[in-house]
Amino acid sequence: MAMLHYVVSLQGIKPWQHVFNVELSFLVKNPYHTRHAFIHPYLAVPNFLVECLDYLKVHAGTPRLFRTTVSQVYVSPVKDYIEANGKFPAHVDAHVASAVVLEFLRHIPEPLITSDRYDAFIASSRMANEADGVRNLTCLVADLPVEYKVTMEVVFGALAEILAHADENGLNVVALSIALAPAIVRKRETRENKSQMQAQEVRMAAIGAHVVELLLLHHTVVFQPVRDQIVKAKEEFQAKQAFLEMFPAMLKQPVRTDDADMMSIWTTLAAHQRQLEQEALQLDQPSMGSTTDGCKSHVDACNDWLVEDAALWQRFGFREGTALANFNVGGQLLLQCVAFFLRTDPTGCQLLAERVNEYNMGEAFAALVLVLLNVLKLAPTPDQPSLDFTLLSMEPFWEIFADPSFFHKLFALSVRVFDYNWTMSPRPEFGRILEETEAQMTWLVQRSPSSVEDLVDDWMLYRQQAATKATAEQTAKETITMETKLLGKSAILSDAFVAELDQVLPITCQLCQWKLLFSNDVHGSSLLSLLTLCKGQSPTLILLKEDRGIVFGGFASDVWQVSGNYHGNGESFIFRFTPLGKLDRFAWSRKNNYFQLCTEDSLVMGGGNAFGFFLDADLVHGTTGKCDTFASNPLVPGEAFSCTNVEVWGFTMDSR
Numbered sequence: 001m002a003m004l005h006y007v008v009s010l011q012g013i014k015p016w017q018h019v020f021n022v023e024l025s026f027l028v029k030n031p032y033h034t035r036h037a038f039i040h041p042y043l044a045v046p047n048f049l050v051e052c053l054d055y056l057k058v059h060a061g062t063p064r065l066f067r068t069t070v071s072q073v074y075v076s077p078v079k080d081y082i083e084a085n086g087k088f089p090a091h092v093d094a095h096v097a098s099a100v101v102l103e104f105l106r107h108i109p110e111p112l113i114t115s116d117r118y119d120a121f122i123a124s125s126r127m128a129n130e131a132d133g134v135r136n137l138t139c140l141v142a143d144l145p146v147e148y149k150v151t152m153e154v155v156f157g158a159l160a161e162i163l164a165h166a167d168e169n170g171l172n173v174v175a176l177s178i179a180l181a182p183a184i185v186r187k188r189e190t191r192e193n194k195s196q197m198q199a200q201e202v203r204m205a206a207i208g209a210h211v212v213e214l215l216l217l218h219h220t221v222v223f224q225p226v227r228d229q230i231v232k233a234k235e236e237f238q239a240k241q242a243f244l245e246m247f248p249a250m251l252k253q254p255v256r257t258d259d260a261d262m263m264s265i266w267t268t269l270a271a272h273q274r275q276l277e278q279e280a281l282q283l284d285q286p287s288m289g290s291t292t293d294g295c296k297s298h299v300d301a302c303n304d305w306l307v308e309d310a311a312l313w314q315r316f317g318f319r320e321g322t323a324l325a326n327f328n329v330g331g332q333l334l335l336q337c338v339a340f341f342l343r344t345d346p347t348g349c350q351l352l353a354e355r356v357n358e359y360n361m362g363e364a365f366a367a368l369v370l371v372l373l374n375v376l377k378l379a380p381t382p383d384q385p386s387l388d389f390t391l392l393s394m395e396p397f398w399e400i401f402a403d404p405s406f407f408h409k410l411f412a413l414s415v416r417v418f419d420y421n422w423t424m425s426p427r428p429e430f431g432r433i434l435e436e437t438e439a440q441m442t443w444l445v446q447r448s449p450s451s452v453e454d455l456v457d458d459w460m461l462y463r464q465q466a467a468t469k470a471t472a473e474q475t476a477k478e479t480i481t482m483e484t485k486l487l488g489k490s491a492i493l494s495d496a497f498v499a500e501l502d503q504v505l506p507i508t509c510q511l512c513q514w515k516l517l518f519s520n521d522v523h524g525s526s527l528l529s530l531l532t533l534c535k536g537q538s539p540t541l542i543l544l545k546e547d548r549g550i551v552f553g554g555f556a557s558d559v560w561q562v563s564g565n566y567h568g569n570g571e572s573f574i575f576r577f578t579p580l581g582k583l584d585r586f587a588w589s590r591k592n593n594y595f596q597l598c599t600e601d602s603l604v605m606g607g608g609n610a611f612g613f614f615l616d617a618d619l620v621h622g623t624t625g626k627c628d629t630f631a632s633n634p635l636v637p638g639e640a641f642s643c644t645n646v647e648v649w650g651f652t653m654d655s656r
Contacts (some may be wrong), residue, residue, distance in 0.1 A: 007349075017032060018083055019033055019079070019541045020107050022109075023108070023109050024110065025110075028536075031394050033046050034047060034050065034388070038393035038394060040233040041150070041233075042150055042230050044147060044150070047087055048082045049101070051177040052101055053101065053158035054158075055088065055097050056098060056101070057161050059094040060164070060169060062094040064168045064171075065095065066171060066175070067171065068095045068098075070098075074099075075099050075100060088100075105155070110190075111186045112144075112147070112152050113144070113288060114144060114148060115187045117143070118187050120140055121140055121185065122139070122185070124136035124205075125214055130214070134218045134221060136223075137214060137218070138225070141225075142226070146280060148624075153226040153227060156223060160174060160219045163176065173213055173641055174209075176212075177213040177382075181206075181212050184208070185208025206238040208293075237389075240401065241389060242411075244389075245386075247378050249331050250333035251334075251369070253332040254332075255331060255332060255335050257323070262323070264342075265338055265339050265342055266312070268342045268349060269352075270312060272353070272425075273312060273315075276353070315353070315356065316356060317361030317362075318361050320362060325362075326361075328364075329372075330369045330478075334365060334369050336408060336410035337365070337412075339406075345398065345415075358422070364418065364463055367434055368418060368434075371437065372407065372410055374438070375438060375441050376407075394420065395627065396445070396448040397445040397446070397448070397449060399448075399449070399451070400445075400449055403448045403451065405450050409456075410452055413441075416630075417437050417575055418433060420463060421437055427462070439579050440459075440580070443637065444458055445610060446590060447637065456458040457490060462578065462580050485498050485514055486498065487515045487652070488515060488519075488649075490516065490647060491521050491645045492545045492647055493543065493647075497583075500577075500581075500583040503542070504556065504573070504583065506539075508649045512651035514541070514649045514651060517534045517537055517540065517649060519580060519647045520646040521645065525646070527600075527601075527615075527617040527618075527619060530648060531560055531561065534648050537559065537560075539554050539557045539650075539651065540648050541553065542554050542605075542647070543647045543648075544622075544643050544646055545645040546636055546643055548578065548641075550636050551576070551577045552576035554573065554575065554606075556596045556611065557570075560598050560648075562598055562600055563597065563598060563599075564599070565597070566593060566607065567597075570590075572605070574627075574630050574635065576635040586612070586632035589630055591628045591629065592608045592629055601617045603615045606629040609625065610623075613635055619643060621642055622640070623640050624636055
């Protein structure tokens with residue numbers, strides 16, 4: 001057997017990359033090793049195991065398969081490759097592949113049949129009537145946790161195919177059962193029973209071999225219920241794939257005047273116009289009477305030529321020369337979204353009428369559809385022309401895809417978010433408002449919602465908080481401006497940010513002006529430069545702005561200096577600004593004293609479970625997580641971030 005060599009970088013192996021000696025229940029939920037981890041539990045089988053079994057099926061004719069002793073010299077490099085690369089290597093000797101399968105099954109901490117069902121499996125194999133034993137085994141397998149019975153079905157299904165090549169490989173059921181029994185039919189090894197299990201290994205293997213033999217001989221019957229569930233899961237996933245792939249395609253599907261949604265929109269707009277004219281009549285404006293009669297006939301009889309009445313569409317902000325031209329960019333997807341919005345939002349027509357002279361409704365709605373496709377990662381890109389459902393299933397908003405109307409509901413929400421931003425802006429610009437809306441929708445979907453309704457609730461809550469803040473009593477602190485408070489120019493702070501932060505600083509800092517000590521725009525992206533310029537300064541305020549525009553940071557009570565230990569005190573806190581500009585402050589939780597830490601390679605605030613935030617020596621890349629020190633959640637969606645701006649501010653009574 002020629003020894004194969006694989007390029008493996010073991011230095012970079014992370015705990016979540018391990019495969020062997022790892023609980024199966026954890027492994028099938030790890031998307032690095034299981035591509036369907038978050039897609040469906042009945043499809044979640046470790047990638048390498050599927051690939052290895054497929055490889056063995058291709059080489060099923062190899063003589064003495066599963067009956068050749070393979071040295072760890074050959075097995076270990078393959079195991080290392082699997083953990084380093086997340087897949088089974090190509091061009092492996094079939095005997096090594098079979099040894100890897102046995103090694104994996106033998107070292108799953110909780111065996112495939114599970115410890116608490118061990119005695120029941122053994123008893124079923126000893127029943128005098130084999131049919132009764134098979135029936136019991138079928139029930140036992142069906143009762144296993146999903147990940148165990150699915151993995152068993154995949155393993156035994158592949159082995160049954162390999163046995164079909166007995167004429168070539170010389171393998172029979174008895175020999176294969178003896179080889180598999182120690183790996184599958186066993187109890188969980190503990191410190192207490194380890195010596196006993198080793199002493200009785202030969203005897204227990206002989207007992208377990210009959211269980212494996214029955215499972216192999218009656219695989220079709222025993223695993224039929226599991227296979228049915230797997231087939232159903234595959235069908236559901238295929239339907240979900242087709243459903244999600246449909247949205248980008250609908251952008252290019254043309255709209256016709258006889259589309260039901262087209263007529264629905266027109267009818268809704270015409271009815272609202274009629275209502276407006278009736279209200280005008282009640283205010284003694286008889287000159288509009290003839291128009292009302294015309295609109296009534298439109299509502300009563302919606303014909304194709306009436307749908308093309310451009311004048312009516314233009315009254316609600318659809319400015320194109322024909323009704324169909326308003327949907328040239330968004331196609332059927334835009335049409336369905338607009339129809340859903342007007343059908344489900346009682347004040348939708350009113351919104352359109354109020355904005356008729358402010359922006360092109362068709363253009364705005366088409367842009368929002370494209371924004372949603374990007375936010376939800378459903379838009380194809382040159383680098384990713386087709387959807388990667390493994391990556392998509394890892395997104396925090398994966399669960400909302402279960403709602404058949406999720407896109408239409410999110411569109412309706414995005415219309416309200418866009419209009420709110422437009423209303424609140426003193427000088428609204430279409431491009432900027434669209435960017436703000438995209439940032440807010442991204443922030444909302446990154447909050448791991450279980451339904452679109454959760455997103456709507458979140459949005460309404462933050463809108464209510466914003467309204468409360470806007471109507472709150474104006475204090476002197478809220479009128480603070482950067483011109484009067486800051487000594488230095490900031491690429492991050494706004495008047496509102498300064499006012500918000502100033503209110504939560506210690507009173508001694510509120511009496512001071514803020515002095516710019518370090519800015520990566522001015523001084524370069526270097527932790528050494530930051531430490532040099534901030535030497536001897538305390539307390540300090542560190543501000544970070546990442547590439548998605550989110551602003552966050554921390555108030556450090558002590559001097560920043562290289563140290564092997566955490567330092568600082570309970571005045572320290574970390575914070576973030578929401579997309580609506582609201583300040584979230586996370587004060588000391590008293591769980592630990594991990595306030596601030598600086599090494600030659602990193603700057604850190606918070607610790608315990610995860611850092612409040614971690615920034616590398618280049619002041620570019622960092623991470624944030626659920627931190628015990630400040631009882632904080634991740635400060636940015638996705639936990640990893642890349643900084644565009646880093647600033648450190650000190651506090652001084654000297655205005656020079």
